[in-house]
Each structure stands twice: as structure tokens, then as C-alpha cells.
Amino acid sequence: MKLTLIGGGGVRAPLFVGSALRRAEKSGLTEICLQDINENKLELFGRVSQEVARRVQSPVRITMTPDAERALDGAKYVVTTVRPGDEDGRIKDERIALAHGVLGQETTGPGGFAMALRSIPVILRYAEILKRRSPDAWLFNFTNPAGLVAQALQDSGYHRTIGICDGANGAQEALARWFKVPQNDVHAEVYGLNHLSFTRGATLNGKEVLQPLLDDEAFLKATSQRMFDPRLIRRQRNWINEYLYYYYYAERAVEALKSDARTRGEEVKDLNAALMARLGRMDLDSDADAALSAYYAYERRRNATYMHYAFEDAPSMEAADQVSDHPTHGETGEEGEGYAGVALNLIDALETGVPCYSGLNVRNEGAIEGLADDDVVEVSCVVDKAGIKPLPIGKMPESQAQLILNVKRYERLAIRAILQRDRQTAIEALMAHPLVLSYSRAEPLVDEYLAAHAAHTGEWH
Incomplete structure (x- = not known):
């Protein structure tokens, strides 16, 4: 079985390869193909990845190519993690937004929109190649902003695609660590959008375990929830995705980012x-x-x-x-699998049929009330040989629902603007985003991003 990593010259590639090799026998993996258009980085991190394989004496082949056609030919699973414009593009996104007094983070708000300008067209091109070369393959997208990219893929007819993000499973992971059990033993109820999701409950052996711990100071301090005021968590009675910090502490986040010497x-x-x-x-x-x-x-x-x-x-x-140069005791490079763990858990479940429970970005298909069936949402799913199925969530609490619906409207407008290269729709999209709202901010943001990334965006009308 061939697994392809698009963006295989990225700095996280050796960690991805190490995680995949530890699971290779279970999934029947025989080849990991690393593809990247930056041949210098591909050679460097590809060789590090090959050394990781050599050390564990893995029979899995680690191949490298800059050719997307070759990389995708015969692939059964594909993970996309690319950054069009590289770090310089990200820096422009941050600096332009901060100059207008709004968040420049690469997945949320105007920074996320600017990233989508570049990433959506690129991922759609890879998806078209995959459709020709390996039409039955699954594509797992981690390219930011993951929710927007997954929605654009689905809207363009690429239905064997899933958006993945380790942040969707924050509560599940934290509870598994707390109770010292395998992560898959915890069944969480995640609902919302990528980087805008909530976990309202979780069961272990059929017993609800999250709600009591939302009142436990020790648990909150041991997890990412320590970034939020405990009174906010208890008011909401939800585990809060860490990226909601940018909404609940919006002005504080912008000031902190502006005060740092470097973005x-x-x-x-x-x-x-x-x-x-x-x-x-x-x-x-x-x-x-x-x-x-x-x-x-x-x-x-x-x-x-x-x-x-x-x-x-x-x-x-x-x-x-x-x-940073002082390793922690017993470090092996296996500490935390991040997005690789999400993708590999899906592959294991699809190949073996052993169910996997995970928060994923998929078509809603009636799982969350108030959102359209074809809306890509971040929701708890069960994965096995039959495929990937969102679990029924039902009605959202009013306060969470209003924020989610507002941001989903922004996502729909942003994708329409990018696919149609329509400046006015792009302005409307940013006006709809809760972290922008103002026309007087949205218009110059759109114009400056289009100018900064003209090499990637092409002509707009």
C-alpha cells in the first residue's frame, strides 16, 4: 500500500514518516512517497526521513520526487500539507492584518483568508491529478486553513476527501492522558467548524467523563483549557478549541502579537x-x-x-x-503524533475495519442541526471499512450556534470569492467574519492581500 505526503519536503515530514513506520505492519504499508516542489528541502528532509526508517529497520520504502503525477500514481492514501508562498507569504499575511489592527493568524480571520487565497487553487490542482492517477484514493487535507480547503474540495466534486486537524481531538487526547487509557477508548462529541469547535461531552466505558472534569481545577490546569478563564468554561459547559482564544480574547491576542518582536x-x-x-x-x-x-x-x-x-x-x-538544545529525558522523537496521528488512525481503521473515533472535517449530512447537508463541519465521526460517518449531534446551544453560523457564512463567501476571483465577494466575506466586521477594514485588507500575493492569485475582477 502506497501512502503519499504532498509537501514531503516540509520540516514535519520525518515525524510523519516515523509515525507511519510504527504502524506499517498493521495497515499493510509498503511505500511512503514524499513529494515537494522544493527539491532542496525534499532532499534534506527526505534523507532525514530515510535515516528514521533505517534505524527502525523498516522494510517500507521511502521514496522522493518533485513530480506530482508520479507521486500520486498508485497511491491509496494521500496527505496534503503544503504552504504556497512559504514562510514569506505567511509573514505578509500577519503583517498586513496587524497593520490594520486585526488578527493575522494563518488559519483564523483575515490571515486565514489570505492563506486560502494561495492554498485552495494549489490543492484543487493536486486533487485533479489524483482523480486521474488514483481515482479511488482518499485525500486527507491538512493544508491550512483546513476547513476552508476541505469545503472547496467538496464543492468542486472531490468527495473522497477529509479535512484533518489534531486540534479537533484536544478533549479526547486530554481525557485519554488523564485516565491513562488509549485515545480511541474515549468517545467525544465534537461539533462546529475547523478551529472553531466545541466538545460538549465524552464517554469512557459508557460513562460521561468530561462534564465533571470541567469543574476540576487540576484537570483544567493540566490541559490547553488553562488558557481560558475557568468561569468561561463553566458557563459554556464545553471543552473549548484552543483557537477560540482569538475570539474570546480578541483584543488581547492582537496586542500580544503586535508586541512580539517577531511574528x-x-x-x-x-x-x-x-x-x-x-x-x-x-x-x-x-x-x-x-x-x-x-x-x-x-x-x-x-x-x-x-x-x-x-x-x-x-x-x-x-x-x-x-x-531548546537540551533534550528531555528519554526523548525518542515519538512524543505526540499531531496531524500524522489523525491521518494514520483513519488509514488503520479503513484498512483493518477496527472502528476509530475522531473529530474530522466532513460534509455535515444532517449531523448538526442548523447547518446544510453539504456544509463541511468539524464533527465526531466513526471510521471503519465501510468508510467515514459523522455521528448525530443534533441542536447546538444558542451561543455556540450563532458564532458557528456567522463563520460558516464567511467560509462560503470566501470560497466563492476565491473560486470566482471576485473582489467584491471577498470584501463581503471579510465583513462577515466576526474578527473583521468593518467594511473600512475589509476593503483594504482584500486589496493589499491581492497585491501581495499577485503571483499566486492571478487576475481578479
């Missing part, structure tokens, strides 16, 4: 450049230990400051720079 994109660009320079000076054949050590140090440093402004106990960028 997240600028920080990641610097970290990536330093890693590639460090690996580039090494002989990966004779100095593999040092190469892997440098790679895992990079991962520690990058993760250390993720949403650091939302956590009181998070290190500053400067403090993180000082400790």
Missing part, C-alpha cells in the same frame, strides 16, 4: 533557516546521530512558543532559545 511566521522562518543550515553542514551518512539530534532540538524549540502569549507558564522566544 510567528518570522520566528518559524528563522528557525527553519537555522535548521537547514545546520543540517546542510553535516554529512547525513556519517553523522546521522547529530542530524537527528539537531532535528529534534528544532522541534522542541518550535513547539515551546506555540501560542505562548495565551499561556502564563509558556517561555518567551528568548527563553526558549536557551533551552
